[in-house]
Amino acid sequence: xxxxxxxxxxxxxxxxxxxxxxxxxxxxxxxxxxxxxxxxxxxxxxxxxxxxxxxxxxxxxxxxxxxxxxxxxxxxxxxxxxxxxxxxxxxxxxxxxxxxxxxxxxxxxxxxxx
Amino acid sequence: xxxxxxxxxxxxxxxxxxxxxxxxxxxxxxxxxxxxxxxxxxxxxxxxxxxxxxxxxxxxxxxxxxxxxxxxxxxxxxxxxxxxxxxxxxxxxxxxxxxxxxxxxxxxxxxxx
Numbered sequence: 373x374x375x376x377x378x379x380x381x382x383x384x385x386x387x388x389x390x391x392x393x394x395x396x397x398x399x400x401x402x403x404x405x406x407x408x409x410x411x412x413x414x415x416x417x418x419x420x421x422x423x424x425x426x427x428x429x430x431x432x433x434x435x436x437x438x439x440x441x442x443x444x445x446x447x448x449x450x451x452x453x454x455x456x457x458x459x460x461x462x463x464x465x466x467x468x469x470x471x472x473x474x475x476x477x478x479x480x481x482x483x484x485x486x
Numbered sequence: 487x488x489x490x491x492x493x494x495x496x497x498x499x500x501x502x503x504x505x506x507x508x509x510x511x512x513x514x515x516x517x518x519x520x521x522x523x524x525x526x527x528x529x530x531x532x533x534x535x536x537x538x539x540x541x542x543x544x545x546x547x548x549x550x551x552x553x554x555x556x557x558x559x560x561x562x563x564x565x566x567x568x569x570x571x572x573x574x575x576x577x578x579x580x581x582x583x584x585x586x587x588x589x590x591x592x593x594x595x596x597x598x599x
Contacts, residue, residue, distance in 0.1 A: 406587055415490070415576055415590035423586060462529065472584035473519065473542055476529035 374399045374465045378477035386485045391435075391450040393480050395463035398444065404467040405446040406474065407437055410460045419461075422446065433457070458484045488513065490591035492577050498597045504565040507594045511558050511579030518560040519588060520552060523574040532575075535560055536583055567598045 379394040397403055404423050408416040420431025427439040437448045446463060460481045464474040491510040499505050511518050520532040531544040535554035552562040558579075564571055574595050578588035 404585070408590075413592075413595075415492075415592045416578075418587050418589070421587045464529075466584065472580075473531045473534060473544075474521075474529075474584070474588065475531075478528050 374403065374467075374475045376463050376465050376475055376477035378461075378463050378480050380480055381478065382481045382483065384483040384485060385453045387455055388452050391448070391453045391457065391482065393448040393461050393463075393482065395437075395446045395448065395477060396444055397446060397463070397465045399465055399467070401467055403465045404472065405437075405439060406464040406466070407431065407435070407446075407448050408462045408464060408476075410462065410479075412459075416462065419448070453482075453484050455484050455486065458482055490577055490579050490589055492575075492591035492594050494594060495592065496595045496597075498599060499567050501567055501569060501598055503567050504563060505567060505596060506561055506563050507575055507577075507596070509560045509562075509577030509579075509591060511560070511577075512581075512589055515579035515581050515589075516558050517580040517583045518554055518558065519578045519580075519584065520560070520562050521576045521578065522546075523576060523593070524572070529576075532562065534583070541583070564596075569598050572596060572598045 375398045377396045406421045407419040422439045430436045463477040466472045493508045517536045519534040534542040538554045549565045554560045574593045576593045578590045580588045
């Protein structure tokens with residue numbers, strides 16, 4: 373069975389500081405990995421995805437993530453936080469069956485201090 | 487290009503009633519999935535429809551059902567509502583059954599009183 377663990381339900385950074393949101397996964401098959409962002413009263417927006425190929429994935433809004441198979445990790449980073457980055461971030465895994473249903477982590481709320 | 491449209495955005499229902507939620511996928515997307523989001527359980531997969539057929543179902547009671555029409559629009563139904571069904575219900579569509587990710591709608595916020 374696949375599962376996702378996001379370390380830290382809340383992460384607080386200062387504006388301009390590095391953002392690091394941690395995600396570890398468990399999967400018996402090569403995983404497809406995703407990061408989604410959710411703003412208040414909104415749905416989920418895809419930030420980036422890893423399916424195959426290059427392990428460093430660049431997404432929207434300056435975010436990137438690196439797939440590390442040996443560490444079963446897919447951490448999300450951004451060099452410099454903006455106030456507009458404050459939101460909840462979800463890591464997800466899929467690929468265990470042909471439906472590619474998403475298994476989500478519990479989410480990390482990012483707070484950006486001025 | 488229009489995104490995934492969910493209606494209504496907000497619903498208040500009484501325990502024991504039933505409810506139907508609607509989802510219009512992105513044009514050309516044939517796969518529609520539904521997820522439930524609650525503070526306690528997080529995001530959980532409900533079911534997936536592709537070409538009018540349910541392809542996968544999550545671990546939810548039979549009170550939760552859905553269907554997909556020939557134009558790929560989808561509805562989900564919850565009968566005999568319970569207080570614990572209060573949640574944000576998210577619909578997501580994909581052209582390829584989600585292999586490269588899903589596009590989500592803004593959700594329907596259901597409150598059961």
